[in-house]
Amino acid sequence: MRDILYVDMATLSTERKPLPEKWSRYAGRALTDAIVYDMVPPTCDPLGRGAVLVFAPGLFGGTSAPNGGRLSVGAKSPLTGGIKESNSGGQAAHALAKIGLSAVVVTGKPADPLARFMLSIEADGSVKIERVDGWAGLGNYAVADAIKALRPADDHYATITNGPAGEAGLKAAGIAISDMKGYPNRFAGRGGLGAVMGSKGLKAIVVSDKGLKGVEHADKEAFNAAMKRFAKALTDHPVSGVGLPTYGTNVLMNILNEAGGLPTKNFSSGHFDDVEGVSGEKQREVTLERGGNVKHGCHTGCVIQCSRYWVDKEGAYVTKGPEYESAWSLGTDCCISDMDTVAALDRLCGDYGLDTIEMGATLAVYMDSGKIAFGDGPAAIKALKSIFEGGEPGMVLGHGAEATGLAFGVDHIPVVKHQAMPAYEPRAVQGIGVTYATTPMGADHTAGYTITANILGVGGTVDPLKTAGQAELSKNLQIATAMLDAFGLCIFVAFPVLDIPDAFVAIYDMAAAHTGQAWDTDELMKLGREVLTFERLFNTAAGFTAADDRLPAWMKTVPLPPHNTVFEVTDAELDSVFDFVPETAKEMGLL
Amino acid sequence: MKVDVALFAYLSDHQPDGLGGRHARAFDLADGTRVADVIADLALPDQPRIVFVNNRHAAEDSALHDGDRLAIFPPIAGG
Ligand code: SF4
Numbered sequence A: 001m002r003d004i005l006y007v008d009m010a011t012l013s014t015e016r017k018p019l020p021e022k023w024s025r026y027a028g029r030a031l032t033d034a035i036v037y038d039m040v041p042p043t044c045d046p047l048g049r050g051a052v053l054v055f056a057p058g059l060f061g062g063t064s065a066p067n068g069g070r071l072s073v074g075a076k077s078p079l080t081g082g083i084k085e086s087n088s089g090g091q092a093a094h095a096l097a098k099i100g101l102s103a104v105v106v107t108g109k110p111a112d113p114l115a116r117f118m119l120s121i122e123a124d125g126s127v128k129i130e131r132v133d134g135w136a137g138l139g140n141y142a143v144a145d146a147i148k149a150l151r152p153a154d155d156h157y158a159t160i161t162n163g164p165a166g167e168a169g170l171k172a173a174g175i176a177i178s179d180m181k182g183y184p185n186r187f188a189g190r191g192g193l194g195a196v197m198g199s200k201g202l203k204a205i206v207v208s209d210k211g212l213k214g215v216e217h218a219d220k221e222a223f224n225a226a227m228k229r230f231a232k233a234l235t236d237h238p239v240s241g242v243g244l245p246t247y248g249t250n251v252l253m254n255i256l257n258e259a260g261g262l263p264t265k266n267f268s269s270g271h272f273d274d275v276e277g278v279s280g281e282k283q284r285e286v287t288l289e290r291g292g293n294v295k296h297g298c299h300t301g302c303v304i305q306c307s308r309y310w311v312d313k314e315g316a317y318v319t320k321g322p323e324y325e326s327a328w329s330l331g332t333d334c335c336i337s338d339m340d341t342v343a344a345l346d347r348l349c350g351d352y353g354l355d356t357i358e359m360g361a362t363l364a365v366y367m368d369s370g371k372i373a374f375g376d377g378p379a380a381i382k383a384l385k386s387i388f389e390g391g392e393p394g395m396v397l398g399h400g401a402e403a404t405g406l407a408f409g410v411d412h413i414p415v416v417k418h419q420a421m422p423a424y425e426p427r428a429v430q431g432i433g434v435t436y437a438t439t440p441m442g443a444d445h446t447a448g449y450t451i452t453a454n455i456l457g458v459g460g461t462v463d464p465l466k467t468a469g470q471a472e473l474s475k476n477l478q479i480a481t482a483m484l485d486a487f488g489l490c491i492f493v494a495f496p497v498l499d500i501p502d503a504f505v506a507i508y509d510m511a512a513a514h515t516g517q518a519w520d521t522d523e524l525m526k527l528g529r530e531v532l533t534f535e536r537l538f539n540t541a542a543g544f545t546a547a548d549d550r551l552p553a554w555m556k557t558v559p560l561p562p563h564n565t566v567f568e569v570t571d572a573e574l575d576s577v578f579d580f581v582p583e584t585a586k587e588m589g590l591l
Numbered sequence B: 001m002k003v004d005v006a007l008f009a010y011l012s013d014h015q016p017d018g019l020g021g022r023h024a025r026a027f028d029l030a031d032g033t034r035v036a037d038v039i040a041d042l043a044l045p046d047q048p049r050i051v052f053v054n055n056r057h058a059a060e061d062s063a064l065h066d067g068d069r070l071a072i073f074p075p076i077a078g079g
Helices: A028-039 A092-098 A140-150 A193-199 A220-236 A238-247 A249-258 A280-289 A324-334 A339-352 A356-368 A377-389 A394-399 A401-407 A430-438 A451-456 A470-487 A491-499 A501-515 A521-541 A571-576 A581-587 B009-014 B035-042
Strands: A003-008 A013-018 A053-057 A071-076 A083-088 A101-107 A117-121 A127-131 A157-161 A175-177 A186-188 A202-208 A309-311 A317-320 B002-007 B025-028 B050-053 B069-073
Touching (some): A028 A101, A071 A193, A092 A157, A140 A202, A140 A339, A175 A193, A220 A491, A249 A280, A249 A324, A324 A339, A339 A377, A356 A377, A470 A521, A501 A521, B002 B009
Antiparallel strands (some): A157 A175, B050 B069
């Protein structure tokens, strides 16, 4: 049973319908894209009545597929103006899938802009929308506590919550998903989807899977056999079996620094002298000293377990991670080398419901205006708080790096399609520049993570400082990633999948055994191309042109130390990345 | 010749002074020493590695030169 739950916030009514046959092979990002493509007028106001917000577990949601419980959240992005799939860990995807839901589609908006609602989806499939006006303005952690107080003590549920940033319609607002302990610390962070949720008056979604078993398979034995092969590949590969579980994502800080590709001081250098304080190794040492947890999964069934909790000097929980992207954005890019300061900023972002990548890049742009100094942690905390507490610089910060740069006269703004770049410098890692420029998501590393071959020697090697092979590398990774996002697989499975051929086979063996459909290499790649085709067509209809598939002009003229290189991949190469779209669109019957 | 050697993640336990840490130590090496020779002397575990000489990826058979910085990482990734 795979159904869609439609929730109309204008009439406060819900309707559960079977998944249309045409989407029977879609889940996760493929399904959020298909629904947004189908239902959302590309030129609509992303916070208006016609906007739609979709939550979809991947195809492996609700199963024991290793690392298969990721959630896709889709909408038209208020930040980029294009289609968005924001991907998150946490417990919600498994819970939705176990209830038999392949998507929750939220439409319309309530007449009263001050009304706040909680949507509860119970294990027996019953659904309720309640007013929670008193929760207006509450941070994600307080909302999680308020929900807990309402639920039976023996319940088992996940939360999807929206902080004050989303309620205020800020373009850097993300949506929080609860982890295995119930902390609202996993995020569909990018692209301002919290603002879409806020525009619908939706403060929280609770999904209870109490007592529910895993989703049934067409062929259980075959599924279990393939699942074991996949799990073995994840634990055998040194990156997913040792590196990630030991140090977490922030193990990257030192290696990007060594490669001269670590964006520092608002993307003005590729090297941070004070990197040690925010490095993954140091983070592990301090966390262990303080008695924090350094290895757990963000959702049930993760075998890699790259998550960790940062605790204060007394050993009390502060926030998750911080992940590499957050330690970089709130630390390195702002020249802040103290992890307690980074964690304080991370916690504020998490509670307000703000994307840490966007906000770190934003603070660095603000520092570049000279209003506060690079490296001044207390001033950064004060600036972040000013969004909600008033004073300088105030609310504009919550609209992200570009809005802040324009407001304060900074001409060095690292964005593509209005979204801030993550933790890799395109002038020193040319391949990631291709992904930032071309992905329909706006600057996004996860869309086609060329750091694999450019820096880490996974899935081959492509010299990061040369242009040769970068467009092809990015294209292939963008297709493969779109496929993984449709299956609900964490993209970190890509490291073993790129190196161990049987891990790739195990994915389609699991898919075939789970669904009873035929899946093979061609079908996986076709799925990836179809996902990207929905996205490209939506963006074109929304008004995007080739000019939007470009890095900021200064990245082609201002050399980046220490390599003193500029971004040199040609426009023609960038424009070749999506050469498959017209043909795929025809095959899909979309053109 | 003098070469600065930095070891990262769990490889830092292999620094000859036994002090760990990611800071580089100055090694006195014979002329013509290759990256692979340093790896053998340090008894690094037998697994793939990511090697940088002066911030560029380097092959393990490449020769080191006076004043170089050598940085070695175990197989790692994140995102
Ligand atoms: S590897 Fe990390 S991000 Fe991926 S599913 Fe596990 S805990 Fe979540």
